[in-house]
Amino acid sequence: MDNNQTFTLESLKRILREGAGADESVDFDGDILDADFEELGYESLAILETCGRIEREYGITLDDSVVSDVRTPRRMVEVVNEHLGQTAPA
Amino acid sequence: MSTVTRTGTPRAVVTGLGITAPNGLDTEAYWDAVRVGKSGIGRITRFDPSQYPARLAGEVPGFTASEHLPSRLMAQTDHMTRLALVATDWALADAGVVPADLPAYSMGVVTASSSGGFEFGQGELQKLWAEGSQYVSAYQSFAWFYAVNSGQISIRNGMKGPSGVVVSDQAGGLDALAQARRQIRKGTSLVVSGSVDASICPWGWVAQLAGGRLATGDDPDSAYVPFDAAAAGHVPGEGGAILIMEDEAAARERGATVYGHIAGYGSTFDPAPGSGRPPGLRKAIELALTDAGLDAADIDVVFADAAAVPELDRAEAEALNAVFGPRGVPVTAPKTMTGRLYSGAAPLDVATAFLAMREGLVPATVNVEPDPAHQLDLITGQPRVLPVRNALVLARGHGGFNSAAVASAL
Incomplete structure (x- = not known):
């Protein structure tokens, strides 16, 4: 695994779009870091699908609680990067 | 009204x-x-x-x-x-x-x-x-x-x-x-x-x-x-x-424009194979007519289930002839132009019936040379100019489902 890989807001937006599409009424180029996923048009199933895709692509395992507890893109990016740090080889 | x-x-x-x-x-x-x-x-x-x-x-x-x-x-x-x-x-x-x-x-x-x-x-x-x-x-x-x-x-x-x-x-x-x-x-x-x-x-x-x-x-x-x-x-x-x-x-x-209404409905289930009892389609038709408060003579056209399996075609023709008499009602199967759409077929037939009422024109059954043994007045070749007030739509499902509905003008 690439131990320099980082997960960015752009990565998250791409994976959200690929797995669940994007609500046309939301400006994803705007400041969405602290918006609730529900406000962005994503219900829990969309977040479940997104977490699955992140796990596959980045070779990590997210705790089930991420789907229910992580409410914003900022927090999702943090959580994924924490995992990447944990799983990256020393 | x-x-x-x-x-x-x-x-x-x-x-x-x-x-x-x-x-x-x-x-x-x-x-x-x-x-x-x-x-x-x-x-x-x-x-x-x-x-x-x-x-x-x-x-x-x-x-x-x-x-x-x-x-x-x-x-x-x-x-x-x-x-x-x-x-x-x-x-x-x-x-x-x-x-x-x-x-x-x-x-x-x-x-x-x-x-x-x-x-x-x-x-x-x-x-x-x-x-x-x-x-x-x-x-x-x-x-x-x-x-x-x-x-x-x-x-x-x-x-x-x-x-x-x-x-x-x-x-x-x-x-x-x-x-x-x-x-x-x-x-x-x-x-x-x-x-x-x-x-x-x-x-x-x-x-x-x-x-x-x-x-x-x-x-x-x-x-x-x-x-x-x-x-x-x-x-x-x-x-x-x-x-x-x-x-x-x-x-x-709310001032809506109305195509018509679902005036009658009946459904039955076929008896088990080998029971010797007749299939349930005729009964479904009779239930639908009764539910609509109509006699067989009130039905202007039938949209057939049209299975195209010889035994099932025969059963449908027998049911229609028992209720309406041989060649007793115009029958059509526009689904010959679409294939059988499974659960989508009968709603499309009901919609087609309302469109036929609107224009006074019943679409034909295409590509079919009717077997005279069925004794049906099947509309083939050209659509038929026909005032329609009450249309009977039939649909059968695999395993013995029979349903009949009457779509009527107001």
């Missing part, structure tokens, strides 16, 4: 139609095609059929779902659901209904389904076995369910009233309309009903082949010929019709 039947129950009127058919995408395109006998049956294009014994189908032409639906829905829907959502949009527009303007709990959704979202399901099962469970879409949890069209229509349009799905193969298309009518009689002012089915994908195809009733010819003009001595199975199709059904008083209050 009275807004209740002779038995005092509110009438369920049809105020909007949304059609996605193999020979026409939207109501006007479909009617333009069907009134001149234009078929939508051809060689399958949705997958390579060359290795399969049946290679013809009725595919809906020119449907690009992303032009009609947001990307949030594209990620989570099977082809049949996309068709159903778009047909619903068109039906609501036709009815002049803006769901957001109506109380959420006054609107329900009752559709039928015969197979669910097979193409979506096939893709996810392929991922499951080829790559592992972590590759299966979270949306598989509902995208292939029988009930998914009702659910997605309900969510997209904010309809929170009584909703559900009926599953009884081809008969389900009428059973759904009957269930919608029940909900309207119980007080729901508007129900989105009808059905759209589609499973023209390898998995769906293999399942249909296992039923043993698919036509195996390669000529689109001779493969599906119900009531013909050469009948040898059917060509499947995709699509169907969504109907907006309303309580007549509610529809009138």
